[in-house]
Amino acid sequence: MNNKKLRISKAVFLIFFIVLSLTLAKIVAANILATTGNHLGEIETKIVFLKNENQALKKEISQLSSLGRVAKEAESLGFKKASFVVYLKEEIPVALR
């Protein structure tokens, strides 16, 4: 009878211990996860910042590689339009064995 009572009390204690541990674990996890919102917010802000930066850089690349700008730059660097063009024939002009 005493053994049975001891086993029952041990089982109750074990169940109580498991429930308490899980409850504590949940509280700890929730506590950790609740503050990750801050980190998540920072990541989201960073994503937005990088997207905006990408867009700005893309715009700059487009502006710099526009033909209008390239033509103006070429002119200011002294490049001139070719006045004489020679078309090369496809055949190789040498004797072949």
Add this chain to the structure above:
Amino acid sequence: MFWRLKVLRSVFILLALLILSRLFYWQILKGSSLAILASSQRFFSSQIPAPRGEILTSDQFSLVTSQASYLLFANLPNLKTPPSEVSTKLAPLLVSSKDKSELLEKESALKEKLSSPDRVWVALESNLDEEKKKIIESLAIPGIGFERGKKRFYPEASMSAQLLGFAGKDSSGEDKGYFGLEGFYDFQLKGSQGLIREEKDVFGKPILIGTKNLSEEIPGRDLALFLNRSAQFVVENKLKEGMSRYGAKEGSVTVMDPKTGGILAMASFPNFDPSFYASSDQTLFANPVISDSFEPGSIFKVLVMSAALDAKVVKPQDRCSNCDGPVAIDKYLIKTWNEKYYPDSTMTEIIAHSDNVGMVYVAEKLGLKRLLEYLRKFGIGEGTGIDLEGEQSPKLREEKDWSIVDLYTASFGQGVAVTGIQMLSAVGSIANGGVLMEPHVVSQIISGERIFRIEPKEKKRVLSATTAKVMTEMMINAVDQGEAKWTKLVGFRVAGKTGTAQIPISGHYDEEKTIASFIGFAPADNPAFVMFVTLREPETSRWASETAAPLWFEIAKELFFIFNVSP
């Protein structure tokens, strides 16, 4: 004593009942409204705007893209600086010119908005770029803030403006494309906005283990064009120079690949800057190449002659029996453009001399019924189906509405109306062995990693391959022997035709005002492009041989380099 216990018990029961009733009120009766209130405190919803698709040239360069734009606003309760001081600081940054009256006007408008007694939030200026935003931010005016948005950006400025159209707003403030590609492909470009609803903490940070409902945005699709950026650049510059040189009021150039119908370049002047469409002349929004009709003049002769050859009513070496002088029809006298007559001209010579009297002979042989049949096959009188918003098409009159004079004048391109794109497509069919292609600006629609290719569309066979070849040789001869032969490029076989059409004004034709045009393709044996040049009311000379034709060859010389065409 017992009664005191009873009273105490009753008091406790009463208190308990009160608490229960209050709980019932708050949890049951007010429960749903409180839940909504709690939800609104915890949950934040926001729309995720869909980025509008880009428009790319054939070399993947962004002809139209999006950039950040900012709305400048004022939160009036937080505005510590007096409105007059704020408006004095901001006004110079928000006006584009140094005009004093404009500056004062702006200052006054800002002051009025900032002094509104019954408002909390006012918008001060929209569409500010990044640089302007940084300058205003550096002023550090409390109560002034920015709301980020997007607007269209054109790296090549006003290049191909009428082809592109512009993105404005509809009546509900949503982005909407108007004219050109932006209008035609608005649904593809706009995408679909998303919605996010998530739990946030008291600091506004997202709760990772909280509820989150996300409906992702669908970005707009990108359009890849057939447009060759170098060809477009050359065409625009040369057209501008040509219009200035010849004193033309308007001008347009369109270049197309006759084998696919792909539009390689398209330019018209005067045009507008799509970045500033709101302040532009609205009459310039429509693309004249697809919207404006005109009487084509002598370039139309190639279609009529092709029809006659294909119907086998004439052969190239047949001789004209009435080409020795003007032809009298009813009360009208049909003459040649230079009043020179070539008796016994062959069909080839009729085209080379651009002989109106010779074309009357051809029209007589062809007859009205067959002429109309072939014109409809060429696509005259109906839309080409080009993928641009705003295409118009003048109707081809019914057979019963034509008189004999109409038949004869139509043979040399007067009394019949076409658009530029109709003319280009029709001559393109000659270049393409007799097959009419549907003109197209967009070659691919890009959705993320997926690419939808738009296949070239054959509309119909207009001429036999033999007829197309014969007509090509006639057009080569017209370039080599015609009035524009001084402009031709040595070493290249070019098939083309000049056209100088009188402009109808108030029921009669103006003696001086003309539309000078040249249409042709090269290299004639395996065309890389077909091009149509028009100049409206050139002042230096009314004749196409002295204006549109030399301009055509000037552009063609550059296009040969771009498309790797050697002599």
